[in-house]
Amino acid sequence: MSDDWNMPSGELMKGKRGIVMGVANQNSIAWGIAKQLAAQGAEIAFTYQGESLERRVRPLVESIGMDFMIPADVTDDESMDAAFAAVKEKWGKIDFLVHSIAFAGKDELQGSMVANTTREGFRRAMDISVYSFIDCSRRASEMMPDGGSIICMTYLGAERTVPSYNVMGVAKAALEASTRYAARDLGKQGIRVNAISAGAMRTLSLAGIRGGKSLMGTGREWSLLKEDTKMEGVAGAALYLLSDLGQSIAGEVMHVDAGFHVVGVPDTPEE
Numbered sequence: 001m002s003d004d005w006n007m008p009s010g011e012l013m014k015g016k017r018g019i020v021m022g023v024a025n026q027n028s029i030a031w032g033i034a035k036q037l038a039a040q041g042a043e044i045a046f047t048y049q050g051e052s053l054e055r056r057v058r059p060l061v062e063s064i065g066m067d068f069m070i071p072a073d074v075t076d077d078e079s080m081d082a083a084f085a086a087v088k089e090k091w092g093k094i095d096f097l098v099h100s101i102a103f104a105g106k107d108e109l110q111g112s113m114v115a116n117t118t119r120e121g122f123r124r125a126m127d128i129s130v131y132s133f134i135d136c137s138r139r140a141s142e143m144m145p146d147g148g149s150i151i152c153m154t155y156l157g158a159e160r161t162v163p164s165y166n167v168m169g170v171a172k173a174a175l176e177a178s179t180r181y182a183a184r185d186l187g188k189q190g191i192r193v194n195a196i197s198a199g200a201m202r203t204l205s206l207a208g209i210r211g212g213k214s215l216m217g218t219g220r221e222w223s224l225l226k227e228d229t230k231m232e233g234v235a236g237a238a239l240y241l242l243s244d245l246g247q248s249i250a251g252e253v254m255h256v257d258a259g260f261h262v263v264g265v266p267d268t269p270e271e
C-alpha cells in the first residue's frame with residue numbers, strides 16, 4: 001500500500017488544533033486521517049508509541065510541514081502526563097483528538113477465543129484498546145473549554161463474531177460502549193464523542209491477526225460496493241466528525257466499510 005491517497009484540500013479545519021494518536025507507519029489509519037485533517041488546515045500534535053517508532057513517523061510528519069511529535073505509551077501514566085502537558089504548554093487548548101490505538105497479543109488473535117484468552121492477555125487488550133480511550137478522553141476534555149470532537153476507531157468484530165478477532169472483538173464492544181458513555185458525560189461541555197467502524201484495511205494491526213488478509217478478501221466479495229475500504233473514505237468520515245460538518249452528531253458508531261456490516265447473506269450465484 002502506498003501513501004498516494006487523494007485527500008481533498010480546503011479550510012474545514014482551519015484554526016483547529018488537535019492530537020492524533022496512533023501513527024506507526026504510512027499505512028496507519030491515523031496517518032490517513034492526519035493527512036486529510038492537515039489538507040483541510042488543521043494543526044496537529046502527533047503522539048507515537050515510543051522511541052523505536054520515531055524513525056518511521058518523523059519523516060511522515062515532516063512531509064506535511066509539521067514537527068510537533070511527542071512519545072506517549074498509553075499504558076504508562078507518566079508518559080501520558082508528559083505528553084498532554086506538552087500539548088497544554090504549547091497550545092493551552094485543543095479542538096479535537098483522534099484515538100487510533102489497539103493491541104492484543106498474537107496468541108490471542110488466533111484459534112479459539114475461549115481457549116486462548118489469558119487473564120493477562122485480556123487485561124492488556126482492554127487496557128491498551130479501551131481504557132486508554134477513556135483516559136485520553138478525560139485528558140483531552142480538560143483542554144477543550146470551547147467544546148471539541150473526539151473519535152476512536154472500531155471494527156465490526158465488536159458486533160458480530162469474526163474468525164481470530166477474539167479478545168479484540170470483546171475490547172471493541174467495550175470501546176463502543178465507552179464511546180457512548182463518554183459522549184454522554186462530555187456532551188454537556190459541547191464535546192462530541194464518536195467512533196468510526198472501518199472495514200478491514202492492510203495495516204500492521206491487521207497483520208497481527210491470524211488470517212487477517214483474508215478478512216480483506218471477504219470484504220471485497222461480500223461488501224455492497226465489492227471493494228476494499230478506502231483510506232480516503234475513513235479519513236473523510238473522520239474529517240466530517242471532527243469538523244463543524246459533524247455538529248449534532250454524538251455517541252455514534254459510523255460504519256465506513258463499503259456496506260459490509262449490513263450483509264446477512266452474501267450474493268448467491270442465482271442472483
Ligand SMILES: NC(=O)c1ccc[n+]([C@@H]2O[C@H](COP(=O)([O-])OP(=O)(O)OC[C@H]3O[C@@H](n4cnc5c(N)ncnc54)[C@H](O)[C@@H]3O)[C@@H](O)[C@H]2O)c1
Nearest residue numbers: 022023024028029049073074101102153200201203204205
Ligand atoms: N486495519 C484494520 O483493518 C482496522 C479496521 C477497523 C479498525 N481498526 C482500528 O484502527 C486503529 C488503528 O489501527 P491500524 O489498523 O491503523 O494499525 P497500526 O498498527 O498502524 O496502528 C495501531 C497503533 O496503536 C499503537 N499502539 C499500540 N500499543 C500502544 C501503546 N501501548 N501506547 C501507544 N500506542 C500504542 C501503535 O503504535 C500503532 O501506532 C486500531 O484501533 C484498530 O483496531 C483497524
